[in-house]
Amino acid sequence: MNFDYIIVGAGVIGSSIAYYLKSALQDSKILLLDKNHSAGAGNTARSAALYRNFFSSHTSRVLAGSSIRYYLELGDKVQLDPIGYLWLFSEEQWADSQNGIQQLDPIKDKFEVLDRAAISDILRLNHKAKAPFPDVYAGIYCHLCGSISGMALAQHYASEFKSIGGDVSFDTDIKSFILTGQNSRYAPWDEVKVSGIVDQESNTYHGTQFVIATGAWIHDLLAPIGIVSGILPKKRQLFGLTIKDPAQLLMNHNSTKKPAVILPAGGVYIKPILDKNILIVGCADDLGQPYLMSDPEPDPLYFHSAIEPVLNHYFPELKNYKLSLKWAGYYDYHWPDMTPVIESVANLTWVGGTSGSGIMKADAIGRIAAARLQGHEEAILADGVKFKVSKLSLRDREVEKEELII
Ligand SMILES: Cc1cc2nc3c(=O)[nH]c(=O)nc-3n(C[C@H](O)[C@H](O)[C@H](O)COP(=O)(O)OP(=O)(O)OC[C@H]3O[C@@H](n4cnc5c(N)ncnc54)[C@H](O)[C@@H]3O)c2cc1C
Known part of the structure; x- marks a missing residue:
């Protein structure tokens, strides 16, 4: 029970760190x-389980862009499906986003700006405003975006880690720290x-270095030993609608594109799983949801109050669906x-x-954390870009605020 490094948390982040650290050392x-x-x-x-390279901040684009490069190589192993994203903006949102959008490189970042007519070539959508829902004025179609299995990705990193001699222990719930x-x-x-x-079970694991990658549980684990991580949990809910032939209702017949769609109201988004006749829908709520590990159950009333009215407005033909799935995290x-x-600290x-985009950035985060644990100043990401590791620290932080959170 004596290790050089102990990593607590085998989510996509901890597993990626474990793999890159063991590969280097x-x-x-470990x-x-x-x-x-x-x-x-x-x-x-x-x-x-969506990925995208479309973000407002340069740092987010570097983290996601390089990770996606790695995921594209894994392909079917992580159930990668490059369905694309169609991000829709109202006229006001479009004007407010111009500074960010102009920093993007349509060729390198692989996206197209669409006007209302081009959006209508893809979606069977009502673009008109009706309070409180704004109009649909423009869109960005992102080609380097799609769907990926986060679980398959975490398991890929964990099994690669094991195959090169890493130790793994599941069903092991860390309850406390021993401090000198x-x-x-x-x-x-x-x-x-x-x-x-x-x-x-009161088993003790000794180590030289400890890494806490417990995601939403970081605060609960570190606050009792005197560390303010700056990271807090907030509930998010997703719902699955079963519907006959959703492509027919949502998409234009001639469109070859069948993307995930982000609507201009409330950050409501739709991920189509067309071969299963399912639409996964979620909403980017914020104020009012506590920063707490509150009730972990999804609430169907939330779907009916916060999501359904938005769907009804923009997709009036989308009817007769069954709310067949629901979950929260x-x-x-x-x-x-x-x-x-x-x-x-020590x-x-x-x-x-x-902050809601850990799967799409996990490869870069794993490489950067592994570099920091080895005392390196820079990490080399999957696309060859060098990333200064202290940029993501709290003490020497050099990042921009990410505005495109859904
Ligand atoms: C509804 C919802 C939708 C999302 N959609 C997307 C999306 O489309 N794309 C995307 O990129 N991201 C998305 N995210 C965010 C993404 O899921 C997270 O960013 C990512 O999973 C974080 O990974 P993690 O490894 O840090 O956390 P986790 O996967 O939660 O891993 C942390 C691990 O720590 C373990 N742990 C906690 N406490 C202890 C302890 N005391 N002892 C031992 N183990 C412990 C837990 O069991 C867990 O396995 C979404 C999240 C939610 C909730």
Whole structure:
């Protein structure tokens, strides 16, 4: 039970870190553990499983863009389906977004700007405004976007990690930390640090370095030992509508594009799973939802009040569906800039704050965290881009606020 590195949390983030760290330090003893029975069974399994390179902040675009490059190589192994995204804007939203949009490179970032007529070539949509829902004025069609299985991705990293000699322990729920200096009431001259962690059966795991990659549970784990991670959980809900021939109702017959759609009201989005006659729908709510691990159950009333009116307005032909699926999970938000955090105190590093886009950025985050744990100043991402690791720290942070959170 003695390791060089112990990584708590085998979601997509912890598993990616474990893989890149072990690949770089083959002789190190590294343990990846999780309270669940398999990798990716936490919030990674509860996501909408979409990926995109379309973000307002440069940092987000670098993290997602390079990760997508890696995922495209994995292809079917992670159930990658490049269905594309169609992000719709009202006239007012379009005017407000111009600064961000002009920073994008349509050729490199692979997107097209669509006017109302071009949008109508893809979607059977009502574009007119009717309070409180705004008009549909323009859209961005993103080709480097689509659907991916977060769980398959986490399991890919965890099994690659194991295959190169990494240790894995599931059903291991870390309940507490052992800190040196406990006897002196944590007097500073005792160089307080973590010497071990203890699970639900009182097993102790000793290590030299500890990595906390527990996503939405980071705050609950670190606050009791005196660390404010800056990362807090917020509930998010998704609903599945079963409907006969959704493509017929949603898309124009002639369109070869069958994208995920982000509507201009309330961040309501639709992920079509056309071969199963299912539409997954969600909403980017914020104010009013507490930053707490509150009730983990999805609420059908939320669908009927916050999502259904938006669908009815923009897609009047979308009727006679059955609310057949519902689930909820938690985003792990880093509220100030909605961008991931990699920070350390003593021999403990926490990695999280993925703010609703952790799957699509996991490859880059894993590489950057692994570089930081080795004391490197830069990480090399999947597309060859060099990334200064301190940019994602709290002390030397250099990121822009991400505005396109759904
Ligand atoms: C409804 C919803 C929709 C989303 N849609 C998308 C999307 O379309 N695209 C996208 O990229 N992202 C999406 N996300 C966000 C994405 O799911 C997260 O960013 C990502 O899964 C974070 O990965 P993680 O490894 O940090 O967290 P997790 O997957 O939650 O992993 C953390 C792990 O830590 C473990 N753990 C916690 N506490 C302990 C403990 N005490 N001891 C041991 N283990 C512990 C948990 O069991 C868990 O497996 C969505 C999230 C939600 C909730």
